[in-house]
Amino acid sequence: xxxxGAGKTSMRSLIFSNYTANDTRxxxxxxxxxxxxxxxxxxxxxxxxxxxxxxxxxxxxxxxQKENIFGNVEVLIYVFDLETAHREGEYSLYDECxxxxxxxxxxxxxxCLVHKMDKIPDQESKDNMVEMYRRALAKRSDLFxxxxxxxxIWDNTLYHAWSQIVHRLVPNMAVIERHLRNFxxxxxxxxxxxxxxxxxxxxxxMAADPNVQLNKYMxxxxxxxxxxxxxxxxxxxxxxxxxxxxxxxxxxEPFTKSTYILVVTVDRExxxxxxxxxxxxxxxxxx
Ligand code: GTP
Numbered sequence: 001x002x003x004x005g006a007g008k009t010s011m012r013s014l015i016f017s018n019y020t021a022n023d024t025r026x027x028x029x030x031x032x033x034x035x036x037x038x039x040x041x042x043x044x045x046x047x048x049x050x051x052x053x054x055x056x057x058x059x060x061x062x063x064x065q066k067e068n069i070f071g072n073v074e075v076l077i078y079v080f081d082l083e084t085a086h087r088e089g090e091y092s093l094y095d096e097c098x099x100x101x102x103x104x105x106x107x108x109x110x111x112c113l114v115h116k117m118d119k120i121p122d123q124e125s126k127d128n129m130v131e132m133y134r135r136a137l138a139k140r141s142d143l144f145x146x147x148x149x150x151x152x153i154w155d156n157t158l159y160h161a162w163s164q165i166v167h168r169l170v171p172n173m174a175v176i177e178r179h180l181r182n183f184x185x186x187x188x189x190x191x192x193x194x195x196x197x198x199x200x201x202x203x204x205x206m207a208a209d210p211n212v213q214l215n216k217y218m219x220x221x222x223x224x225x226x227x228x229x230x231x232x233x234x235x236x237x238x239x240x241x242x243x244x245x246x247x248x249x250x251x252x253e254p255f256t257k258s259t260y261i262l263v264v265t266v267d268r269e270x271x272x273x274x275x276x277x278x279x280x281x282x283x284x285x286x287x
Contacts, residue, residue, distance in 0.1 A: 188208075
């Protein structure tokens with residue numbers, strides 16, 4: 001949900017349809033609601049409703065169609081265009097959406113994306129902008145406690161936000177986390193990350209050292225997706241990746257039918273062949 005031109009269809013096309021950021025310039029305005037169902041993590045069906053943001057449609061969602069639009073919602077993603085000239089009007093529209101959400105789907109989770117962050121040049125101003133939205137939105141929504149992210153289709157921030165969103169939607173995440181922790185411990189890997197196969201979103205990550213920042217892998221999602229698209233263009237599908245240097249070895253391998261796994265080892269005594277054999281052995285268990 002969000003005003004026309006905020007970037008809703010662009011982000012959906014990047015994450016779920018292999019568009020590049022440049023491709024989104026060709027997108028037209030969404031007519032009414034575009035429904036799509038994407039398969040995620042194998043047998044999880046994500047029903048995405050991309051609600052066109054032109055006035056006539058918004059009026060319709062908030063009046064005639066409110067039960068249809070706001071009923072049965074698991075997650076509402078509200079996209080704010082940070083360049084808007086009418087921030088207060090934007091907030092009131094958001095308020096109206098939350099009133100309806102409270103009526104028809106009070107257990108939904110709300111994510112707010114402050115979008116087009118690339119338009120702000122420096123990191124400090126970006127942080128201030130997100131903080132401003134965070135404070136303003138926290139004051140407004142007492143039932144829903146929205147999580148706020150700054151995003152842009154031009155960098156990995158979009159993958160960061162969407163990884164958090166889908167992390168919540170995968171029903172058996174606790175089980176996956178437990179098994180991945182065991183895998184990391186048994187293989188003595190420094191870091192292990194599970195990516196969803198189609199979107200390359202991070203679904204789960206583990207590090208031997210709890211102080212390690214794993215956010216860096218959101219950049220891997222974006223890089224691999226671009227690389228994979230380039231591979232398709234030269235008709236040589238992406239299969240796996242291996243990087244070895246003096247301080248670490250990194251492997252990205254197809255894992256279960258719906259995931260890729262990334263494993264980083266730093267112990268030079270662990271032979272790469274052993275790590276690969278461990279991945280092969282674990283594959284059956286995780287499947
Ligand atoms: P409606 O379908 O009318 O509701 O609009 P929408 O919210 O789906 O907007 P859409 O995705 O069509 O994007 C509108 C324009 O914004 C496109 O030209 C995109 O290229 C551009 N855009 C989307 N995301 C970003 C971003 O992160 N940064 C910048 N600079 N432009 C973006």
